[in-house]
Amino acid sequence: MKTLEKLKNGKALAVVGLGYVGLPLALAFAKKVRTIGFDINEEKLATYRRGIDPTKEAGDQAVQETTLHFTADPEDLAEAAFIIVAVPTPVTDDDVPDLTAVKSASRIVGQHIRPGTIVCYESTVYPGVTRKVCAPIIEKESGLVCGKDFKVAYSPERINPGDKVHRLPTICKIVSATDDASLDDVAEIYSLVVDAGIYRAPTLEVAEAAKLIENAQRDVNIAFMNEVSRAFHHMNIDTQEVIKAMNTKWNALHFTPGLVGGHCIGVDPYYFIYEARRSGYVTHIAAASRLVNDGMAAFVASSTIREMIRADLRVHHSRVCLFGLTFKENCPDTRNSKAFQIARDLLTYEVDLSLVDPWVDPEKLPDDLRAHFISLKDVRDMDTLVFAVQHRQFSGFSPSDLTVFYRKDRAPKVIVDVKGMYGRKELEDSGFLYWSL
Structure with a gap:
């Protein structure tokens, strides 16, 4: 019997790992078939059972209305004919792939899997992990x-x-499997929740590699723009103006300089670099791009200090407010956020630092930064403002709105606008000392 028929006849689909990826996926499948949402984090599950989506990806209402069965009991996985593993795959402090979570999930699945089940991995891995690492773990634990x-x-x-535009239903889904029959099953099942179409990769390794390269490619393009920006600062050329002019050409790629964090672009290239080296090839461009992008937070921090000195500010104990702590705009995700590094670098200069982000729960901040957190309404009497993230709450500030945040006698008012949210001329005409990537 095909797996989709099993699901329609009452067997369950299970999602292992209910984070930014797993939760929306499980909620979507729960609208179509009986679905189990498994996670080892009881605190997280309790939050979901209260109808709260802290990721803000699906929304509280979707969590409140779902038929999804939230569980931390691995025995429940025995009811599943199709199991999706969506656990984190970060890198270590040495930028080496950390497969701890995906190996642990494979052991749990192996201990409770039933014959005839398909286990589909969504976690980002380097080519060969699904076949050579995960499958053997399941075999060892299950005896299958x-x-x-x-x-x-x-x-x-x-x-x-x-x-809010590119969501699970609207993104083409790559699928792969160990044989043609399983590939048909996987494609049919994902078609339940994906409207944009299914792309069938010929092997597991092709699908694994595709994920790495689509993000490594973005990393390379952003790194080039970051390098361009740093060069133009030496030439006294406004990078944003160069980009506007460049983008008038039909085949411009529209990349901009910026901070590269998060769980994908700042991590996936290291998986590619690692496996390429193990295979005997040194990846020059991908490695260099990581070096450039990982250095941008320090560049922003040092540039902030330089602009403060230009404004005749006494850096020691100057009041600096950093706006935005997430890795990107309009989401609460702080994983691998480069804003944290900017904050820590600024603190080495012994500035009086405040941190603001309306999307972040201060209790979830690292211990060394939590005490610096204040609300937006409490920002006042500052010497310097640093905007690291383009949240919608920040992008609409006018020069007069920004002026309220500074000391009344502060001139010039130093502003570091990492993403170029504000117009340079308008701010400079209003007495700001403006810096942007």
């Missing part, structure tokens, strides 16, 4: 044979936190 008693598949997640 991959390809005979159970099947594995891979379908890379493409969730873009904070993006």
Whole structure:
């Protein structure tokens, strides 16, 4: 019997890992088939059961109305004919792939899997992990044979936190599996929740590699624009004006300089670099792009200090407010946020630092930064403002709105606008000392 028929006849679909990727996926499937949402984090599950979506990806109402069964009991996975693993795959402090969570999830699945089940991984991994790492773990824990008693598949997640246009139903879904029959099953099941179409990759490794390269490609393009920006600062050329002029050409790529954090673009290239090196090839461009992008937070912090000195500010104990702590705009996700690094770099200069972000729960901030957090309404008497994230709450500030945040006698008013939200001429005409990437 095909897996979709099993689901329609009452067998469950399970999603292991209910974070930014797993929760929207599980909620979507729960509208179509009986769905189990498994996570080992009881606190997270309790939040969901109260009808709260802290990721803000699906929304509280979707969580409140779902039929999804939230559980931390791995025994429930035995009811599933199709299991999706969507757990984090970060890198270590040495930028080496950390497969701890995906290995642990594979062990849990292996201990409770039933014959005939398909296990599909969505976690970002380097080519070969699904076949050579995850499947053997399931075999060891279950005593079953991959390809005979159970099947594995891979379908890379493409969730873009904070993006209300490109959502699960509207993003083409790549699927792959160990054989043609399983590939048909996986494609049919994802078609239940994806309207944009299914792309069938010929092998697991192709699908794994595609996820890495689509993000590594963006990393390379952003790194080039970051390098361009730093060069133009030496030439006294406004990068934003160069970009506006460049983008008038039909084939311009419309990339801009910026901070590269988060769970994908700032991480996935390291998985590619790692496996390429293990295979005997040194990746020059991808590695160089990571070096450039990882250095941008320090560049922003040092540039802030330089602008403060230009404004005749005494840096020691100057009041600096950093706006935006998430890794991107209009979402609460702080994973691998480069704003944290800017904050820590500024603190080494012993400035009086305040941190503001209407999207962030201060209790979730790192211990060393939590005490610096204030609300937007409490921002006043500042010497310097640093806007690291383009939240919609910040983008509409006029020069007079911004002036309210400074000391009354502060002139010039130093503003660091990382994303170029504000017009340079308008602010400079209003007495600001303006800096942007």
